[in-house]
Amino acid sequence: MALILLAEKDHKLGSALKQELARAGHETTTALTQEETLKFLSVRSYEIIILDMDIMRESDFDLINFIKQSQPMSEILLTTRIEEIEKAVRSLRRGAYMYFVKPFDSSDLLFGIESALKNLERSMAFREYERSAFIDMMGDSPAIRKMINLATKVAPTDSTVLLLGESGTGKEIIAEYIHRMSNRYDKPFLAINCSALPETLLESELFGYVKGAFTGAAGDRKGLFEEGNNGTIFLDEVGDMPLITQVKLLRVLENREVRRLGENKIIKVNVRIIAATNQDLLVAMQEKRFRDDLFFRLNVIQIKIPPLRERMDSLPSLIRYFIAKFNRRFNRKIREIDRQALFILANYQYPGNVRELENIIEHAVIMADDDVIRANSLPEYLQVIKKPMLALPSGMEEAVAAAASEAQPAEPEFITLSEMEKRLITDTLIKCGGNQTVAAEKLGISRSTLWRKMKEYNIRTSFAPEEVSVQ
Incomplete structure (x- = not known):
């Protein structure tokens, strides 16, 4: 069923069409004049607007443009006389979906409505996809x-x-x-x-x-x-x-x-x-x-x-976006970034914001020797950022490193951006004692986004007391 506004100057034709639309399961409001049409448009949203071009001629008011502005998620179907087909075609360029020349068969109109509804559905799905992709990137x-x-x-x-x-x-x-x-x-x-x-x-x-x-x-x-x-x-x-x-x-x-x-x-x-x-x-x-x-x-x-420094949660998405962009441009197949390079990117303040990050990734994609971006692929001014290490008493550093290597397998030289995001979320949850509200605030994301990410990465929702770091 669709919500339809039928603006038809011919009262007899309008009544007949309303009955046909009702039999097809559509809810229809009828208008006989431009004034009535504007009144109905101001109080309710419609999916389909069937517009008689005779009503459009009642004044110099641009009714099609008004409809497209006030009811953006609607489609306009025009009804016209054969001598005005040229005007109807011009109206298509201004936003109308299709036109029907009087007299027309009601089955043709119903088919046109069905086609317009499918077009609306595709348009809404595409816009929602664009919005979701934009949010993921930003x-x-x-x-x-x-x-x-x-x-x-x-x-x-x-x-x-x-x-x-x-x-x-x-x-x-x-x-x-x-x-x-x-x-x-x-x-x-x-x-x-x-x-x-x-x-x-x-x-x-x-x-x-x-x-x-x-x-x-x-x-x-x-x-x-x-x-x-x-x-x-x-x-x-x-x-x-x-x-x-x-x-x-x-x-x-x-x-x-x-x-x-x-x-x-x-x-x-x-x-x-x-x-x-x-x-x-x-x-x-x-x-x-x-x-x-x-x-x-x-x-x-x-x-x-x-600025980018105030929304660092978007860094992984932006990096993925720019890697994909420059892979296409330069015919490369970069698939990962090693841990040192990720640390550098995550600890830089980006005074040039997103544009600077884009230039950094472009440089790295070009300079990478294989399919991995490493620290030496980044611009030289970034390579001075080193991963910090704990200051330990003399001789202790080697002992800690040896014990760690015996206790757990060596980490791979590089990790994916998804793995980096998973580790960041897990570490933050541990530091916050498993409190998701506090962790979301520390990460600069909403609690619902944190929950979605935890589900995506299969991160558990509770942590043992000995895992929680004491601040």
């Missing part, structure tokens, strides 16, 4: 959970988002996640670094230009706002944008229009803007380096991204 600390929940909540809207965080924290990754989870997911996602280009070049990249606008402008060229129409534009390091360009960006946000360099023609655009910066924009505003009105336009939804 980590599960309280700060990350808050960030992901906010990003997921704002994604289906068209609200402008401002991402704040240190350089290299993965702001573009978050921006792309918001785009992928939005209704614009199948439209362009274009990114530009506002600090990497001089003022004139930045403007030409954003707004485009016409032939002769400046020296070297040999022909007309669209800017990012035109190229990314109906999609998402990501403005990285927006805090470094020149003031004159800020004025033009404000016009885009307020009026949804651009003008190419060298001409006065106004071009309407429909883009979502996600901006990011590592600067304190409040300070920049006080110093007159950033416009107050632009800040308030950009700061509709603010998301703070914590």
Whole structure:
């Protein structure tokens, strides 16, 4: 059964279709006008919206765009007359799922509804998969959970988002996640670094230009706002944008229009803007380096991204992700990291955040002699980090080492990332006396995530008193 809104101007046809839909087990609400359609859309969510194009013509209001924004998890089926097929086809490009030419057989409509429901199911499953994969990669600390929940909540809207965080924290990754989870997911996602280009070049990249606008402008060229129409534009390091360009960006946000360099023609655009910066924009505003009105336009939804050192629980997932990425790029088959290299990676503070970790893993994948990343595969500046050893009286170190080697088999030279995570969880549980709530807090993850990991790695839930370390 599906929840259906049937917006049909022809009362007789609407009544007949409602009866057919009821016989097929669907719950249907009917509307005869655009006003009624908007009223029903404002109070309830529907899976299928059957929309008569005659209702769309009642005003200049963009009903399809409104539905896609207000009911993102729904499909639109259009009914139209044969002379308006061209308009129906254009509506498909704007988000409608399919159309039916009147008169049509009710069995065709029922088949279309079934197809649309299956498409919704696939779309929801794919988005949930993307969300789960994103969470696995980013980590599960309280700060990350808050960030992901906010990003997921704002994604289906068209609200402008401002991402704040240190350089290299993965702001573009978050921006792309918001785009992928939005209704614009199948439209362009274009990114530009506002600090990497001089003022004139930045403007030409954003707004485009016409032939002769400046020296070297040999022909007309669209800017990012035109190229990314109906999609998402990501403005990285927006805090470094020149003031004159800020004025033009404000016009885009307020009026949804651009003008190419060298001409006065106004071009309407429909883009979502996600901006990011590592600067304190409040300070920049006080110093007159950033416009107050632009800040308030950009700061509709603010998301703070914590640095990597505050979410080290995500390190194993990020390492796995980057190893897989560079294995594909460089045709390598790296499968493990030895214990010394893992210790170095786990005890580094990453001032360059996720971007620095990515560069480290890229270096290691290239430099590895076989399928294992060892300490000497890492950049030289990391190799000074050595695994600490207990300070023992003279002669005791060798005795302890000998006794240990007799008491237990030698550990392998390398362990997997999963094994590293299992050991970390087990050691933390032991130190916390088996208290899962305290252990989860120490690990920076939720108790439910800890429980899931314990089940995954078959970690027991209680420990003998002699195992518990005294702090």
